Amino acid sequence: MTKDKYLSVNALTTYIAEKFVKDPYLERVFVQGELSNAKLHSSGHLYFSLKDENSQIRGIMFQSQVNKLKFRPKDGDKVIVDGRVSVYKGNGTYSINASNMILDGIGQLFLQLDENIKLLRSEGLFDEIHKKPIPKFPRHIILITSKTSAAVKDMLTAVERRFPLVKISILNTLMQGEKSKNNVIEHLKFADSLNADTIILSRGGGSIEDLWTFNDIDVARTVFELNTPVITGIGHETDTTLVDYVSDLRATTPTAAIEHAVPDQISLYELIRNYEYSILKHMNLKLESKLNELDSVKNYYKFKNPSSLYDQQVQKLDHYSGQLEHKFNSIFTDKKHYFESRKSQIFNIIKSNKIESYQTHVNRQDAQMKQLIKYQSDKNKLRLKNNIDLLDSLSPLLILKRGYSYSTIEDKVITDIDDVSVNDMMKTQLNKGTVWSKIIEVEKNDK
Amino acid sequence: MTNKNQSFEDKMKRIDEIVVKLDSDDITLEESLNLYKEGVTLTKECDDILKNAQLNIEELTKDDSDGE
Incomplete structure (x- = not known):
């Protein structure tokens, strides 16, 4: 064995790489499989593995292609990859160099769903403003569901337990399969015409395909257009369908839908007790406050000391009467002074004039009178003496x-x-x- | 005052109104006494309605209703 039989690693790898490049089948391949180890590198390139039950192949997608993808690849996605197979000489591995990647089957459906969600959202169908309030105490609820389903049993049990006051109408509806879409749309419109308080659109869990009716854009638009508030309860908690976005309230399960649709009688009894308590409490408070008001009125100082009602007036009266007296006195004094001064003036005048002259006159008269009287008296005395003398001479006694x-x-x-x-x-x-x-x-x- | 034909919901609403009114300061004592009486009657009625409630279930078919 000579040494030149041996190839360098590089020579072999280059040879193998050449084979890959020249093979027309490997120039462009379409592979379907499940993604694993998907990892977006900071460079923007996507590294992944594509696998099925028995095999797997590495893959890479360069940034420019990654940016064109309509979905964000993640482990478990079933995808169809379009690319060529090449060798990476650095570590001697071959991989698929993907130029495009789309979701396969259901994945494609989800892609469609995403687009529908975007469309309806952009039209404003998900906006809170369109959400109708769910009546608190409904009288009539229409269930759009399959009457033989477990969901319907769950719902009826929940209603009976929570709020047996409500009337339940069941519209038996095809909830899956090809005819389901039209049947659901028809029943939704019919239910809306019945003036019920609430419509519940509900089915239990199932495969993604089973629930697909509720991702239908026409079903979703119908739900949006109803005048009656709609609660959706589709599948399991993890399933969110398109109708869930447009319904007035999304419940995670059929039972949860009932819990949203009707009050719980236990809490209603509690509420009624609370009301009773509040009514009593408020009434008592009201009575108490009125009593307090009454007390405070009774204790009002003017009622307690009625004299305070007129104390001020009495003082005022005293003040005024004092003033009056003072005024009167001063007027009186003034008048008196005036009178006195006039009087003394008058006296002075009288004194100085008339009285003095009268006095003198009287005195003079008096003196005259006295003189006269004396004169007369003397005269009469003399005459009397003479007469007596005469009488004496004529007296009968002498004759006798x-x-x-x-x-x-x-x-x-x-x-x-x-x-x-x-x-x-x-x-x-x-x-x-x-x-x-x-x-x-x-x-x-x-x- | 209370009306037998009022729905459960109406009664509950009315009770709620009564509680709010009773809580407000601008009502007379007489008004509050009347509200109190009405409220107590209504809570009893609501109790009775709940106690006597029986679930009423019917199955609708669209064709039947179309015929109506």
């Missing part, structure tokens, strides 16, 4: 002394014989006494 007398009958002086009658008692005045005589006889002188 000379022996004369005068007689009276009944105090009447007798001057004529006719004054005397027989039996008259005659009184005769003598010088030193009186003689009583009884007339015995009367003799008249003859003529």
Whole structure:
């Protein structure tokens, strides 16, 4: 054996590489398989393995192609890869150099779904503003489901447990298969015409293909257009279908759909108890606050000290009456002063004039009068003396002394014989006494 | 006051209104007493409705209904 039998590693690898390059079958291959070890390098190139049950092959996709992909490749994706097979001499491996990669089968469906989601979202069909509120206490709920499904049993059990007050109508519907789409659309529209409170569109879990009706864009648009609030409960928690995006409420399962559609009677009883409690509490608070109000009114200082109601007025009154008195006094004083001054003026005037002159006049008159009276009195005294003297000279007593007398009958002086009658008692005045005589006889002188 | 024909929902709504009104300051004592009475009656009625409820299930077919 000579040494030149041996090839260098590079020579062999180059030879093998040449074989790959020159092979027309390897120039362009279409391979289907499942992605594994998919890894996007920081350079932007995608490294992956493509495998099936028995084999696997490495693959690479350069950045420029990666950027054109409509999906983000991940492990487990079933894909169809379009590329050529080449050898990488650096580590002696061969790999598929992918120029394109698309999702295979269901994967393609998902791709379509993604596009539908984007479309409907861009049209605004997912917007919150379109979500109708789900009635809290529905009277009538329509279930669009298969009447033989486990889902329907779950839902009825849930309704019975939670809120048996509601009427449930079941619209038996094909939930999978080719005819399912039209049947679902038809039943949705029919249910919408019945004026129910809520429509529940629901089916249990199944394969992705089984649920595909609910990723249909026409079904989704129909759900969106209904006037009745729609709750969707499709498949399992992990399944989100297109109708879930447009429905008014997405429940993860059929049972969850019922839980969203009806209240729970246990919590309703609780709510009613709470209401009862609140009503009682508020009523008591109200009563208490009214009582407090009443108390505070009763304790209002003006009620407690009614005098405070008029204290001020009394003070005012005192103040005013003091003022009044003061005013009155000052007016009175003023007037008094004025009066006094006038009075003294008047007195002065009187004093200075009339009174003095009257006084003098009176005094003069008085003196005159006194003089006159004295004069008259003197004069009369003199006359009286003269008269007395005269009288003395004429006094009957003197005549009586000379022996004369005068007689009276009944105090009447007798001057004529006719004054005397027989039996008259005659009184005769003598010088030193009186003689009583009884007339015995009367003799008249003859003529 | 309470109306036997009111739905459960209406009654619950009314009770809620009553609670809110009772909580507000601008009602008279008389009004609150009336609301209190109404509220207590309504809660009893709601209790009864729930206790006596029986699930009513029917199966619709579109063809039947079309014929109506």
